[in-house]
Amino acid sequence: MATSQQPRAAVASGTVWSDRRIENIIGNLLRTGVSVSALIVFCGGVIYLFRHAGSPADYRTFHGEPADLKTVPGIIRDAFTLEGRGLIQLGLLVLIATPVVRVAFSIWGFAAEHDRMYVIFTIIVLATLLYSLLGSGSAF
């Protein structure tokens, strides 16, 4: 799908070429993250459905999730036991991490272009994301 983009990138000026290259890498990164996540969620889903297909489905009342499905270390520990719900949660964690990795990569991209202003902007965004994912557990 992306092969037709090459001629345009080649005739454009230096910075634009660089921008286009970064856009291409970011596109691949997002695609890979989502694919890996979907694959893990799908496998976890198959295991879960295989074991629980006949159980009643009830989401009317909110119970909150057990502790091991709420934190990053807990989810990773759970997933290695190949329990369906733990595996799905690992896939969802990969999905949530994909934009975070994308932002982290953009820092490198902007640094390569010597764009100090956008390196700073991107670091601010990354810090906010990391706080939410890793630091917010005790704050709320």
Add this chain to the structure above:
Amino acid sequence: MNVLCFTVLVAIGSLVAGLLGSLTGLGGGVVLVPLLTLFFKVDIRYAIGASLVSVIATSSGAAAAYVKEGFSNIRIGMFLEIATTFGALLGAFLATRISGSLIGVIFGAVLLYSAYLSARTRPPWAGNDPPDALATRLRLNGSFPTARGERSYNVYHVPAGFSLMFGAGTLSGLLGIGSGAVKVLAMDQAMKVPFKVSTTTSNFMIGVTAAASAGIYLNRGYIDPSLAMPVMLGVLAGSILGARILVQTETKWLRLVFSVVIVLLGLQMIFQGLRGKI
């Protein structure tokens, strides 16, 4: 209803939501939460958690295609993400302080407003003004491919756009939606970014905004894996399908039809929220 039946039905509903959300640039979340709460009787907190996760999938899946086609403006996206991620933290924090019924009513109001925004006709922007000093300094002006080669554009009213984006982020964190309508409003209307660039850059930003509140939701136990599984896979399939179609589709009629659906769901969310049924 047993787990298998529930999972299959939710997956089909999510696929349609993802397809419509991607085609209109409004995101799958706007119809997903009403679908889960009104039709499947899911607690709104689980619905928001599942929706947030699917919003990340929609955004990342579709953005992967748009970014390569050169429609998205990465600088506009990154600059405005400062506003949306801070807003998302505030929204996720607020979500713990207010009741599910109130969230339902706010959700309905946002749906009605989204429908109003997307149905409104507006004059096309001529784009003849001199470049804005702040936008130039922030290097937000860009270009995108058209049938007649690259078309360049200038960006205006940066502070207004930035403030609207903070609001969009707050709504995203509070309601588990991508806030695509408000994001497009901020870029397309306030900042005068061309429509196609606005929708694709919005899609690109939605994933980062949703990830900012998803971390908090995960830590708080709002993300249930067995519910999020069919929602995420369904929405992802629908959004990939939608991204393939968008590039060559006239979106006017589709947006009108989608607006009607959103109005009906919005009224229902407000009504059920006021009755305390959400």
